[in-house]
Amino acid sequence: MTLRNCLLLCIGALGLGLSGLFAAELRFQDRSGETGIGFRHHANPTPDKHLVETMGGGVALLDYDNDGFLDVFFINGGALVQGADGLFVDRSHPELHDQLYRSLDGKSFEDVTERVGVSAAAKRIYGMGAATGDYDNDGYVDLFVTGYGGTILYRNRNGSTFEDRTEASGANVPGWSASAGFFDADTDGDLDLFVTRYLDWSLETSRPCGEKISVYCSPREYPAVANVLLRNEGDGTFSDVSLAWGVAHVRGKALGVAFNDADADGLPDVIVANDSTAQQLFLNRGSDGFSEEALSVGLAYNEDGGSFAGMGVDFEDYDNDGRPDVVATALSKELYPLFRNEGGGTFGYVTRQAGLAEITARLSGWSVKLVDLDHDGWKDLFAAQGHVLDNVELMEPGLVYLQPPLVALNQAGRFTDVSASAGPAFRTSIAGRGTAFGDLDNDGDIDLVLGVLNDRPIVLYSNASESQNHWLQVRLAGQASARDGQGARVSIRTSSGGEQVRYATTAGGYLSASDPRLHFGLGSESVVDRITVLWPRGARQVLENVGTDRLIAVREPKP
Amino acid sequence: MTVRLAAIAMLVTVLSAQVAGPVAAHVSRGVAAREAGRLEEARRELEAAVRAAPEIAEAHLYLGLVLHESGDFTAAVGSLSRALGLKPALPGARELLGYDLLMLGRAAEAIPHLDAARRDDPGNWRASAWLGRAHLEAGDPVAALPHLLDAQTAATADPELLYLLGKAYAQLSLQAQAQLLASAPESSYAHLATAEDHDFNGRADEAIAAYRQALAGIEALPDAWRALGDLERDRGRHRDALDAYQRALQIQADNGALHLRCGEALLALGLADQALPYLETAAGADPAPPAALGALGKALLDLERFHEAREALSQALAALRDEQKRMELHYQLARASRRLGEDEAAREHLQEFRTLRAKLTAGDK
Numbered sequence: 001m002t003l004r005n006c007l008l009l010c011i012g013a014l015g016l017g018l019s020g021l022f023a024a025e026l027r028f029q030d031r032s033g034e035t036g037i038g039f040r041h042h043a044n045p046t047p048d049k050h051l052v053e054t055m056g057g058g059v060a061l062l063d064y065d066n067d068g069f070l071d072v073f074f075i076n077g078g079a080l081v082q083g084a085d086g087l088f089v090d091r092s093h094p095e096l097h098d099q100l101y102r103s104l105d106g107k108s109f110e111d112v113t114e115r116v117g118v119s120a121a122a123k124r125i126y127g128m129g130a131a132t133g134d135y136d137n138d139g140y141v142d143l144f145v146t147g148y149g150g151t152i153l154y155r156n157r158n159g160s161t162f163e164d165r166t167e168a169s170g171a172n173v174p175g176w177s178a179s180a181g182f183f184d185a186d187t188d189g190d191l192d193l194f195v196t197r198y199l200d201w202s203l204e205t206s207r208p209c210g211e212k213i214s215v216y217c218s219p220r221e222y223p224a225v226a227n228v229l230l231r232n233e234g235d236g237t238f239s240d241v242s243l244a245w246g247v248a249h250v251r252g253k254a255l256g257v258a259f260n261d262a263d264a265d266g267l268p269d270v271i272v273a274n275d276s277t278a279q280q281l282f283l284n285r286g287s288d289g290f291s292e293e294a295l296s297v298g299l300a301y302n303e304d305g306g307s308f309a310g311m312g313v314d315f316e317d318y319d320n321d322g323r324p325d326v327v328a329t330a331l332s333k334e335l336y337p338l339f340r341n342e343g344g345g346t347f348g349y350v351t352r353q354a355g356l357a358e359i360t361a362r363l364s365g366w367s368v369k370l371v372d373l374d375h376d377g378w379k380d381l382f383a384a385q386g387h388v389l390d391n392v393e394l395m396e397p398g399l400v401y402l403q404p405p406l407v408a409l410n411q412a413g414r415f416t417d418v419s420a421s422a423g424p425a426f427r428t429s430i431a432g433r434g435t436a437f438g439d440l441d442n443d444g445d446i447d448l449v450l451g452v453l454n455d456r457p458i459v460l461y462s463n464a465s466e467s468q469n470h471w472l473q474v475r476l477a478g479q480a481s482a483r484d485g486q487g488a489r490v491s492i493r494t495s496s497g498g499e500q501v502r503y504a505t506t507a508g509g510y511l512s513a514s515d516p517r518l519h520f521g522l523g524s525e526s527v528v529d530r531i532t533v534l535w536p537r538g539a540r541q542v543l544e545n546v547g548t549d550r551l552i553a554v555r556e557p558k559p
Numbered sequence: 560m561t562v563r564l565a566a567i568a569m570l571v572t573v574l575s576a577q578v579a580g581p582v583a584a585h586v587s588r589g590v591a592a593r594e595a596g597r598l599e600e601a602r603r604e605l606e607a608a609v610r611a612a613p614e615i616a617e618a619h620l621y622l623g624l625v626l627h628e629s630g631d632f633t634a635a636v637g638s639l640s641r642a643l644g645l646k647p648a649l650p651g652a653r654e655l656l657g658y659d660l661l662m663l664g665r666a667a668e669a670i671p672h673l674d675a676a677r678r679d680d681p682g683n684w685r686a687s688a689w690l691g692r693a694h695l696e697a698g699d700p701v702a703a704l705p706h707l708l709d710a711q712t713a714a715t716a717d718p719e720l721l722y723l724l725g726k727a728y729a730q731l732s733l734q735a736q737a738q739l740l741a742s743a744p745e746s747s748y749a750h751l752a753t754a755e756d757h758d759f760n761g762r763a764d765e766a767i768a769a770y771r772q773a774l775a776g777i778e779a780l781p782d783a784w785r786a787l788g789d790l791e792r793d794r795g796r797h798r799d800a801l802d803a804y805q806r807a808l809q810i811q812a813d814n815g816a817l818h819l820r821c822g823e824a825l826l827a828l829g830l831a832d833q834a835l836p837y838l839e840t841a842a843g844a845d846p847a848p849p850a851a852l853g854a855l856g857k858a859l860l861d862l863e864r865f866h867e868a869r870e871a872l873s874q875a876l877a878a879l880r881d882e883q884k885r886m887e888l889h890y891q892l893a894r895a896s897r898r899l900g901e902d903e904a905a906r907e908h909l910q911e912f913r914t915l916r917a918k919l920t921a922g923d924k
Binding site: 224277295298305348354358397 | 761762763764794795796797798826827828829831857861886887889890891894897898909912913916920922923924
C-alpha cells in the first residue's frame with residue numbers, strides 16, 4: 001500500500017467511522033480449472049458480422065436447490081444456420097446449450113443442465129442474459145433467460161427441476177432482449193419483471209458495416225425499441241404493462257438495468273443503460289406508473305451532454321451518503337460514467353472527481369458492479385472488459401479488443417486501480433462480458449464468475465475474508481413482501497457512527513444476476529450497532545448489536 | 560494546367576507558305592481535320608505531308624502537335640525532335656517536347672527543353688511550372704522551387720501549380736529530415752523530427768517515445784512538451800499530460816493555451832481546485848477564449864460555485880457559434896441553473912440542448 005493510498009484510506013475510514021485497514025493486498029485466485037465447470041461460450045462469429053455475435057453472454061449465481069451454496073448458470077449464444085427460409089438460430093448441439101452447474105461445496109461443481117431442464121436446446125433463441133427471483137413466492141429461486149428471438153421463464157420446482165413456463169405465463173418477450181431483472185414494481189408482494197431490449201434488429205435486417213474493413217455495426221444504424229415491463233398477476237402469469245405503466249413511451253437501445261430507490265419515496269426506480277443514446281431513469285410514481293426523467297435529473301448524458309455506449313449499469317451508494325448512485329460502463333475514450341445522487345432529485349456526473357476518468361479512458365466495459373471487495377466499508381468497482389469490435393485494432397491504432405478486467409478500490413469516494421496486484425486474471429486480456437458476484441465458498445467475501453465471449457468463464461475467489469477486516473451478510477426472507485426480499489433497503493450503523501446502505505436485488509451489471517445475500521464490509525468494526533430493514537411493503541425492522549463475520553437471516557415480520 | 564501552343568495560327572501560316580502542290584493539299588486537309596477534331600485523319604494527312612517533304616520543320620511540328628493532342632506522346636516526341644533537328648529555334652516546339660517527355664516519365668530529358676522554352680519566353684508561366692515539375696520528378700526539389708514560385712506569380716490559384724508547390728516543400732522537408740537523421744541520428748532534433756512524423760501519421764506510442772528522447776537532450780522545446788502532453792492526454796494519461804504541459808509552461812509562462820491545457824488536465828484528474836488558477840489565467844486574456852471560459856465554468860461546477868459557473872458558461876456561450884460546443888454549454892448551464900434552484904432557466908437550457916442535440920444527431924436511427 002502506498003503512503004498516499006494509506007492516507008486516503010485513513011481519511012475514508014474516519015469519514016465512515018471505521019478504523020480498519022486492509023492487512024493484505026486484495027487478490028483473486030483463478031480456480032477456473034479446478035471447479036469442474038466445463039462451460040464454454042459459443043457466439044459462433046461469422047464474416048457477416050451479425051451484431052448478436054459480439055454482445056453475449058451472461059452469468060447467474062443462484063442457489064436453486066437451497067443447499068446454501070451458490071450454483072452457476074451460463075447463458076450460451078447459438079449458431080446462425082442458413083435454412084430454406086433464411087437464417088435461424090440453432091441450439092441443438094450440446095456445446096450450444098445453456099448450462100447450470102450445481103455447487104457441491106462452494107469450490108467444485110457438477111453439470112446438472114439436462115437433469116434440471118435448462119439447456120434451451122429446442123429453442124430458437126440466441127442467448128443473452130438471465131435474471132433470478134422467486135416470482136411465485138414458493139421459496140425457490142426462478143430463472144428468466146433473455147436473448148434474440150424470445151425469452152424463457154423457468155419455474156423452479158422444489159429445487160429439483162425447472163419447468164418452462166414461458167408461454168403459459170405470458171413471459172415471452174419478442175425481439176432482442178438483453179439484461180432483465182425481477183423487482184416488485186407495484187409493491188404488491190410479488191416480483192414483476194423488467195426486460196430491456198436492445199435494438200429493432202433482426203437476422204433479416206442484419207448487415208456488416210465498414211468500408212474497407214467489415215465491422216459490427218454501430219447501434220446508430222438500427223432503430224431504438226421499447227423495454228418491456230411484465231406485471232406479476234400473482235397467479236403464475238404475467239401481463240404486459242409496458243404502455244400502461246409508462247415504460248414503453250420512450251424508446252432506447254438498452255443493454256443494462258438496475259433497481260434502487262432513487263428518490264427515497266419507498267418505491268423501486270429503474271435505471272437503464274442505453275448504447276449510444278440517452279440513458280433512462282424510470283421513476284416510480286406509484287399508481288401513476290413510471291415516468292422517464294433521466295434528462296431532467298442529470299442522468300441521461302455525460303457532463304457535456306454527450307451520449308455514451310451504456311452497457312452494464314449498477315445502482316448503489318458508492319459514497320456512503322445513504323443515496324443510491326449510478327455507475328455504467330462504456331466504450332474506450334468515453335470514460336465509465338459515475339453519477340452521484342445529490343439528493344433533491346438530481347444527479348451529478350462525477351467520473352473525473354472520483355478518479356475514473358484517469359482509470360477508464362482507454363477501457364471498454366460490460367458488466368459493472370459496486371461492491372465492497374476489500375471489506376473496508378466502501379463499495380469498490382469491478383468491470384468486465386473488452387472492446388465490442390473484434391478488429392478494433394485495424395480501425396483505430398491504440399485501442400485493443402481484448403482487455404483484462406478492472407478492479408478499482410474505493411477509498412473514501414475516490415477510486416484507485418489495483419488490477420495489477422489483484423491476481424493474474426487481472427493481467428490477462430479477454431473478451432469479458434457478463435459477470436455475477438457472490439460468495440461462492442461462503443467465506444464471507446465476494447467472489448465472481450466472469451463470462452467470456454467465445455471462451456471459458458473465469459471463476460475468481462477473493463481473499464478478502466483472510467484480512468483483518470470484518471464483514472456481515474444478510475439473507476432476507478419476505479412474508480408480506482416478495483419472498484426473496486428483493487426491493488428491501490438494508491442499512492447498517494456501527495459504533496463509530498459509520499453507515500452503509502444496500503438494496504436487495506440480484507439485478508445490475510450486464511446480462512447477469514448475482515447473489516441475493518446482502519454483503520457489508522466493516523473494517524475493524526466487530527459489532528454492528530443497528531441494522532434497519534425497510535421492506536418493500538412498508539414494514540421497518542430493526543436489529544441491534546449484531547455480531548460480525550457471519551451470515552444472518554432476517555425474516556420480515558408478519559403483517 | 561494544359562499545354563497550349565501559343566502560335567498555332569502563325570505556324571499554320573508559315574507552314575502553308577512553305578508547301579505547294581500535293582504536299583500543300585495534305586497540309587491543308589490535315590489542318591482542317593485537326594481544327595474539326597478529327598485527329599486520326601489529321602495525323603494521316605500530315606504524315607503523308609512529312610513523307611513527301613521531310614525537310615519542312617513546321618510540318619513535323621504540326622504533326623507533333625496532332626500526335627500530342629491524340630495522346631500519343633511517344634510518336635509526338637519523335638516528330639518534335641525531328642522538327643527541332645531541322646530548326647532548333649522553332650517557336651513552341653521545345654515546350655511541347657518537354658511536356659511530352661515529362662508525360663513519358665523522362666523528366667531529365669525534358670528539363671533542357673523546358674528551360675529553353677522558359678528562357679525563350681519569360682512570360683510563359685506554364686513552361687516555368689512544367690520545368691519545376693520536371694525537376695521535382697527528377698528528385699531535385701531545390702531546383703524546382705524557384706520555377707514553381709516564379710510561375711505562381713502569374714497564376715496564383717492554379718490547382719496543379721499549388722499541388723506541385725506543396726509537393727516541392729514536402730520533398731524538401733523529407734530531404735532535410737533524411738539529412739538530419741543521416742548526419743546526427745541521435746541528436747534531439749533527429750528524435751524531434753521522428754516524433755513529429757509518428758505524430759502526424761497517428762503512431763502515438765512511437766511519437767511519445769521519440770518526443771521523450773528529444774526532450775531528454777534539449778528541455779527548451781515548449782512545442783515538443785505541448786505535443787507530448789496532447790498525446791498523453793489523448794491516451795487518457797492526464798498526469799503525464801499535466802507534467803508535460805507544466806514543463807512547457809516553465810518556458811512560456813504567459814502562454815494562455817498552456818494554462819488552459821494544464822487546467823483541463825487537472826480537471827480530468829478531478830482536481831478542480833488545482834485547475835482553477837490555471838483556468839482563471841487562461842480565461843483572463845482579452846478577449847477571453849471561449850474554451851477557457853467553458854473549462855473554467857466546468858471547474859466551478861465541480862467546486863459547486865454555481866453562480867460563478869453560470870457566469871463563465873454564459874460568457875462562453877455568448878462567444879461561441881459552434882453548435883456542438885453550444886449544445887454542451889446549454890447542458891452545463893442547465894445543471895448550474897438546476898443547482899441554483901432556477902428551474903425555469905434550467906428548462907430553457909435543456910430545451911436548447913434538446914433542439915441542438917436533435918439537429919446534431921439527425922443521422923442516427
